[in-house]
Amino acid sequence: MGDATARLHEAIDLVAGIDVSEVPTADGLGELLEELTRCLRRLDFEFHRLLRSFEARGDHVPLGYRTAKQWCRDRLRMGDAAAATSLKLGRVLIDMPGTSARWAAGDLGSEHAGAIAKVRTDDTREAFGEWEGWLAQQAVDLDMRGLRKVLAKWRLQVDPDSGEPDRIERDRDAHVSATFQGAVVIDAVLDAIGGAAFKTVFDGIVEELFKADWTQAKQKLGREPLSSELARTPAQRRADALVVMAQRAHVANPSAAARLRPLVVVVAGLDALAGGLAELWNETPITARQLARILESDPDLERYVYGPGQVPIAYNERHRFFTGKLRRAIQVRDRHCTARGCDRPADYCDIDHIEAVT
Template sequence: MCSTGCETPLECLTGALRALSGQDLTSSFGPAMLERAGVLARARNVLAADLARTVRECELTQAPEHDGKATMASWLRGHHRLPQAVASQLVRTGRALQQLPALAAAAAEGVVPPEAVAVIAPVASEVNVARAQAQGVDLPEIDALLTEIAATRPHADLRQAVGHYLDRLDPDGTEPDPTGQRSIFFSKHTDGTLSFHGRLDAIGGEKFQAAIESILQASRPAGDLRTRAQQAGDALVQLCDNALASGNLPVLRGHKPHVVVTIDLDDLVDPHPGAGAARTGFGGIISAAKARWLACDGNVTRIVIGPDGQPLDVGRSKRLFPPHLRRAVETRDQHCVFAGCDAPSWWCDIHHLVHWADGGDTSLENSGLLCERHHTKVHHGFRIERQPDGRWRTYRPDGTEILVLDPFLIPA
């Protein structure tokens, strides 16, 4: 098949990929790297198209049955650990390339990326093909037109063109069910962080933006250096905190939904950060420092584990700050006590000034209200302190105090 003696194209491809991955790029010149990136980008498009074509052939021949799987999507998830959304999109892409020969040829040449094919794929769905035939639409012409746009125009233009075509295809159709237009996909990373992406219908998106914007605008403490994207991320977490604290969410696994963290007692009381010391209920790995922060205001359950890893004894869950004590703290502090922040009490956790794991009491004197953002700050070097006169003071990790300018003391 080639000069290296490969017997199949797949063997040639595997050898070429190994050779590419083994090349040293550190001493390469900029223009040469740009040329390499361009060639690889086009090769990626070709590989993606051939993978989709192969997935379609496997689907037509019921190949996944060979490995005990009912569908190609489930085979891709199980055997190649692809996320559900990616596996399903591969299947749809394969079907689209079979229906749209002009698009398939351009994808095979590498001039159309897989993301563009995914945008065009709905054109080839059974329902849209049937509508096109009923209205006398020349599907090959649409195929050629959209392929040209995908190969020569910005991605946003392609999205607009496809949307326009689909809208014109069914101008008087029934209003789509908004629940069918909503989806969110989650991806957990090794450090416990979570990535997600999704899509909402127009009204659902408006509700989402309105909820986030209301919290974002209400939580802008003095000296806030966060970007708008960071503010929006914090607002989303605050929205979740509010919903969880309300107690009105549906029962999950027999209990009210809550954040679950499992950590060894020795790691919890160790003052060092302790990376990867705790595990969350949904499988995330977090540090002991984060677990200490979450343990400030929550339920604690003691579980004794035997030498073989099996639970020997489970104690009763204990609420660190019972409702009557929380009401007392809220009445006293009113809002987040971190300098320059006035986040309302219902957004706040109760922070142990001296952590209970270090012998601190769960009492009014050893507690203070902190919003989620500033609670994190206090567990990463910042410090709050209540004075005998009832005023709160906030200190940076270097010991300097954060002072908020009093408007009444500004000279005229």
């Protein structure tokens, strides 16, 4: 064991000795970071594998600790949450052979493995054994956002009666309290549908405040500002957005205001109406029962038809800009930016280009 860790330290010393100036291209440094990530993932898997054996053998007991978690907190200086998460993940590795193999090879990491492990429940255990290898492959092929979407859909398809959507709706709550200094603390958990309606308005106001800060800083500096040079931090803009929402709600005429509805996008075809899955605009999967509740609330319905290659076939005229129904059709299709590594909501995308048109 000592020889193995000694060699690891030697390898780390080699990496520490890399002179970045000798890696002049972005591709070269990027490739190095990718390879280092694979190495870190492989090492992390071995840590969890050995930690599982350490706990299973009860090695913490002769060392004077009642639980392995206590040993992790004391000897590894891990926090409660980190220790509990690592121990739990180590325990389920034996039931996740496909995920373990890809993790051991560095193809995925603990974040992916942890997300997959969360959909393994008593109700999904049998199906999980059959699909676990496929889920591991999704973790290799997709980014974390895409993986979470696949896992959420898989969970609802395998166990549609799990009651999870109903539990989330039942457990929704909100707390608004004042501190002795007069500040107000807000803490809330919304269900998927109510949360989608809230975020539609909230995110729009946050974006509005960001543009105002950007314009103000640009006029003051005479150049494109850095994010750190804006008048407010992202957290401050979010706080101010809540105040703006309250102010606008107060001056609005409730009888004339249009009721906000989240847009439910059916991605599974007509079978969603027969018991399949649908999606909210933010790609959160919902059950047919949740969809039925929305349909019962007199929603606005929009229909879009796509041809081969997911091209909207209802439009054939030339457009300089993507506006109106054509823009909406592309938003419904993609839901977010399709540039690699970007998940900016489609509402804030320019559809056909990355750089602003001049």
